[in-house]
Amino acid sequence: MSAVRKWTVPSIRAALEAKTISAREIATEFYSRIEKRNPELNAYLTLSPERAYAQADRIDTMRAKGTRLPPLAGVPVAIKDVISTRGICTTCASRILENYVPPYDATAVERLEAAGAVILGKTNCDEFAMGSSNENSAFGPVHNPVDLARVPGGSSGGSAAAVAAGLAVGALGTDTGGSIRQPGALCGIPAMMPTYGRVSRYGLIAFASSLDRIGPFASTVSDVASLLGVISGNDPRDSTSASAPVPNLLEGIGKTVKGMRIGLPAEYFGEGMDTEVRSNVEKGIQTLESLGCRPVNLRMPHTDYAIATYYILANAEASSNLARFDGVRYGMRVPESSLAEMYRETRGKGFGPEVKRRIMLGTYVLSSGYYDAYYLRAQKVRSLIRSDFNAAFEKVDVLVTPTSSAPAFLLGERIDDPLSMYLSDIYTVTGSLAGVPAISIPCGMTSKRLPVGLQIFGPPFAEERILQLAHALERALGAEQA
Amino acid sequence: MKITREEVLRVAELAHLSLSDSEVTKFQGQLDSILSYIDKLKELDLSGVQPMAQALEANTRPEAALRDDVVCVSDVSRAVLDQAPEAKAPYFRVPKVIER
Numbered sequence: 060m061s062a063v064r065k066w067t068v069p070s071i072r073a074a075l076e077a078k079t080i081s082a083r084e085i086a087t088e089f090y091s092r093i094e095k096r097n098p099e100l101n102a103y104l105t106l107s108p109e110r111a112y113a114q115a116d117r118i119d120t121m122r123a124k125g126t127r128l129p130p131l132a133g134v135p136v137a138i139k140d141v142i143s144t145r146g147i148c149t150t151c152a153s154r155i156l157e158n159y160v161p162p163y164d165a166t167a168v169e170r171l172e173a174a175g176a177v178i179l180g181k182t183n184c185d186e187f188a189m190g191s192s193n194e195n196s197a198f199g200p201v202h203n204p205v206d207l208a209r210v211p212g213g214s215s216g217g218s219a220a221a222v223a224a225g226l227a228v229g230a231l232g233t234d235t236g237g238s239i240r241q242p243g244a245l246c247g248i249p250a251m252m253p254t255y256g257r258v259s260r261y262g263l264i265a266f267a268s269s270l271d272r273i274g275p276f277a278s279t280v281s282d283v284a285s286l287l288g289v290i291s292g293n294d295p296r297d298s299t300s301a302s303a304p305v306p307n308l309l310e311g312i313g314k315t316v317k318g319m320r321i322g323l324p325a326e327y328f329g330e331g332m333d334t335e336v337r338s339n340v341e342k343g344i345q346t347l348e349s350l351g352c353r354p355v356n357l358r359m360p361h362t363d364y365a366i367a368t369y370y371i372l373a374n375a376e377a378s379s380n381l382a383r384f385d386g387v388r389y390g391m392r393v394p395e396s397s398l399a400e401m402y403r404e405t406r407g408k409g410f411g412p413e414v415k416r417r418i419m420l421g422t423y424v425l426s427s428g429y430y431d432a433y434y435l436r437a438q439k440v441r442s443l444i445r446s447d448f449n450a451a452f453e454k455v456d457v458l459v460t461p462t463s464s465a466p467a468f469l470l471g472e473r474i475d476d477p478l479s480m481y482l483s484d485i486y487t488v489t490g491s492l493a494g495v496p497a498i499s500i501p502c503g504m505t506s507k508r509l510p511v512g513l514q515i516f517g518p519p520f521a522e523e524r525i526l527q528l529a530h531a532l533e534r535a536l537g538a539e540q541a
Numbered sequence: 542m543k544i545t546r547e548e549v550l551r552v553a554e555l556a557h558l559s560l561s562d563s564e565v566t567k568f569q570g571q572l573d574s575i576l577s578y579i580d581k582l583k584e585l586d587l588s589g590v591q592p593m594a595q596a597l598e599a600n601t602r603p604e605a606a607l608r609d610d611v612v613c614v615s616d617v618s619r620a621v622l623d624q625a626p627e628a629k630a631p632y633f634r635v636p637k638v639i640e641r
Contacts, residue, residue, distance in 0.1 A: 162620035255596035269596060301597060367579035378556060385557065387633050392626035398636050399557070407559030415558055419568055420575060422556040423544070436582050438592030443585070445593060478574050494596025519597075 155409030165262025237487025244512020311527030378421025
């Protein structure tokens with residue numbers, strides 16, 4: 060997988076300005092890479108060359124006229140297939156939306172394109188973003204470019220694999236319980252979940268509305284910052300979009316991290332972690348110390364309750380959100396003589412097993428007589444988990460943990476045991492519940508050459524600080540390897 | 542068992558999901574183990590704890606305040622109906638629901 064040239068946001072800009080290549084030529088190069096590699100990776104579900112080349116030509120015309128190029132001019136990007144794209148099929152990797160073509164763009168897509176990015180196509184994922192391995196796609200699993208026998212992680216596995224294999228410079232994913240960070244870790248690239256409310260969810264087909272977030276993948280921390288800066292900011296079309304001003308996210312990059320207090324919560328370093336994940340993350344923490352960061356040991360006592368809380372709340376919200384897929388307004392319909400039968404058969408045939416399982420669980424916990432015991436209780440525990448984060452951020456600037464307890468596992472290895480698959484999200488779901496931002500960045504390799512991810516959590520709206528530290532670590536680790 | 546076969550069927554009915562017999566059996570077992578696991582929340586004393594519904598604490602964080610609810614023009618009915626499995630403008634068509 061080496062041989063291909065690694066393009067980044069700054070290198071594309073430099074090449075366009077030096078006129079050594081055109082935006083159209085860059086798009087052509089990426090489509091030829093996709094043609095070559097996608098059959099074995101299954102990272103892309105739909106390609107959008109018409110729209111991509113039209114955008115590339117707009118950039119080339121601007122350049123010819125001497126107009127100042129926008130920040131992501133000519134940068135080829137991929138979009139997870141749960142994010143709406145006008146005129147481009149958006150399936151959520153589900154049979155029920157197999158032929159759905161949205162009449163509008165998600166705000167994040169609109170902003171990327173306005174900033175000059177070239178949308179290459181839509182990426183594979185777990186059906187409706189439900190899963191941690193990308194094996195729940197109705198259109199077949201994605202293979203990890205690092206090792207084709209292994210999963211890329213999920214649910215945004217196609218976006219992670221596309222960037223890791225050099226089939227896009229950046230990509231958008233979505234994270235509800237770890238679906239950006241975990242595939243980033245398993246494929247060995249930086250991946251960021253911003254603060255809840257930082258990026259508009261308008262046009263994101265909802266899984267769990269109080270948890271869903273859109274965020275970027277790229278091959279460098281600096282590119283993650285560039286993409287996130289463009290898609291962030293208030294949007295009146297999303298009532299949960301925050302009006303907090305967006306700082307220049309590249310501002311902290313390259314600045315010293317000396318004196319930064321890094322919290323190490325004991326609960327994230329307990330049993331159940333792969334020994335090589337542990338040794339690599341510990342080495343990463345030592346590197347941060349050598350850069351002048353001050354480690355602070357602390358406890359986050361409700362961590363152990365996060366998975367149970369998450370699976371109640373996320374699935375309750377999912378059962379409600381997915382009620383809209385009933386064969387009436389869009390997507391698949393199984394014709395039946397009565398309306399009730401049409402609903403039941405359309406949903407029974409249109410949804411895959413994991414989606415049905417979650418709708419069942421969500422419906423159960425919300426059903427009459429169980430609401431207080433499950434849903435209300437989980438909402439209260441969610442408060443306690445957020446309090447853990449609030450208390451930690453009174454003592455430290457960021458928290459540093461592993462992203463995933465294990466490196467990429469084999470395809471098929473965990474598919475028959477949903478509970479063990481759910482439990483593997485333990486280090487990521489906490490931050491999802493608390494609403495705080497986090498990044499996963501590559502931090503060494505196991506003896507089998509599988510990437511390990513290190514996660515950095517920050518307080519709400521502290522993306523700039525997280526990116527500053529992530530970049531410092533990326534540079535230090537890169538220097539060590541060289 | 543935390544959940545009986547009858548309860549699985551009842552939940553499937555509430556969720557408008559047709560399930561095969563083998564799915565009912567499989568989901569019963571899997572939901573049982575998941576429900577047993579999430580029972581661990583009962584270990585916690587939650588008296589006095591407020592439920593959290595929103596990540597942004599809309600009431601306390603001014604940057605998370607909601608926008609004004611303003612009416613604006615939306616002209617997408619045509620494009621929306623184009624995506625429907627069956628439509629006759631300006632309506633979606635479904636099997637007959639009301640018997641005369």
